[in-house]
Amino acid sequence: MDIPKLRIFATVARLGNFTRAAELLYLTQPTVSQQLATLEAQIGAPLIERLPRRQRLTPAGEALLPYAEQILALADAAAEAARAAAGLADRTLRLGAGHTLATYLLPDLLGNYRAQFPNCAVRITVGNTAELLELVAAGAVELALVGSPASHPQLSVTPFMHDQLVVIVAPDDVWATREGVVLDELCSRVLLTREPGSALHASVERLLGTPALAGDNVILLGETEAIKRSVEAGLGVALVQGIAVEREVAQGNLRALALLGADDTRTYNYAQRAGRELSAAARGLVALLTSRKLTG
Numbered sequence: 001m002d003i004p005k006l007r008i009f010a011t012v013a014r015l016g017n018f019t020r021a022a023e024l025l026y027l028t029q030p031t032v033s034q035q036l037a038t039l040e041a042q043i044g045a046p047l048i049e050r051l052p053r054r055q056r057l058t059p060a061g062e063a064l065l066p067y068a069e070q071i072l073a074l075a076d077a078a079a080e081a082a083r084a085a086a087g088l089a090d091r092t093l094r095l096g097a098g099h100t101l102a103t104y105l106l107p108d109l110l111g112n113y114r115a116q117f118p119n120c121a122v123r124i125t126v127g128n129t130a131e132l133l134e135l136v137a138a139g140a141v142e143l144a145l146v147g148s149p150a151s152h153p154q155l156s157v158t159p160f161m162h163d164q165l166v167v168i169v170a171p172d173d174v175w176a177t178r179e180g181v182v183l184d185e186l187c188s189r190v191l192l193t194r195e196p197g198s199a200l201h202a203s204v205e206r207l208l209g210t211p212a213l214a215g216d217n218v219i220l221l222g223e224t225e226a227i228k229r230s231v232e233a234g235l236g237v238a239l240v241q242g243i244a245v246e247r248e249v250a251q252g253n254l255r256a257l258a259l260l261g262a263d264d265t266r267t268y269n270y271a272q273r274a275g276r277e278l279s280a281a282a283r284g285l286v287a288l289l290t291s292r293k294l295t296g
Helices: 003-015 018-024 029-043 059-085 099-104 106-116 129-138 183-188 199-208 224-232 246-251 280-290
Strands: 048-050 055-057 092-098 121-127 143-147 155-169 180-182 191-194 218-221 237-241 255-260 265-273
Touching: 003 018, 003 029, 003 048, 003 059, 003 129, 018 029, 055 059, 059 129, 092 099, 092 129, 092 280, 099 106, 099 121, 099 143, 099 224, 106 121, 106 280, 121 129, 129 143, 129 155, 129 265, 143 199, 143 280, 155 224, 155 280, 180 183, 183 199, 191 199, 191 224, 199 237, 218 224, 224 237, 265 280
Parallel strands: 092 121, 092 143, 180 255, 191 218, 191 237
Antiparallel strands: 048 055, 143 265, 155 237, 155 255, 155 265
């Protein structure tokens, strides 16, 4: 069993999707399938059951996964130690970021990072919180910037910034002249929110309850930008992060209302493998994050 095949297996196992794993590993899907088939032949048993809409681990795959991840973590640590001993610190930052942070935080953050670490290359993977945590666990990315709630048994999750959820409405909406909205009032409107697996969906679900998001008056969209454009068009209202609508509010394209009577704080975190030292490239980014104030 070689390291590349184990990394492919761990990534597919964590994501449950060959296509997405291929994208994140910068491989073609046929290559991923072929390499996994070779690994299964070496093991002598199928590792992943191919289902119509998702893949899942077989008993042999379940048994192999924790060992594969230990081997990958040890291999990465060994390579980092050898580079450090030779005076060649790891100069590639393998970073994952949630959609909101990738859009509204990363441009300025990476500008500062490149100014301080001009010799470091950056590889960025954008996804939802659940997906990114699995990628860190699988070793496909070293560090992930995600919203809360965010937890994983193999990861250490550290907050670096807080933000507030706001209710956004179109400028001509019936609520546009108000300063705030009581949580229960949202159930009377068409509500736009992100897809399950995203940190924003989890926050809205925590506030409103699972049954409220299963109703006919809820529209699920895969991007915060799509939510904002839909609200501008008058399709409904939405709960979004304050950081995501600063420009539209300043331009008068949206109104942001306070959420009354509820804990509307969003916490943003960086996630890494528990007990594993970060590379020099990743430590540089963490230093920038922790130098920020814990308010957005």
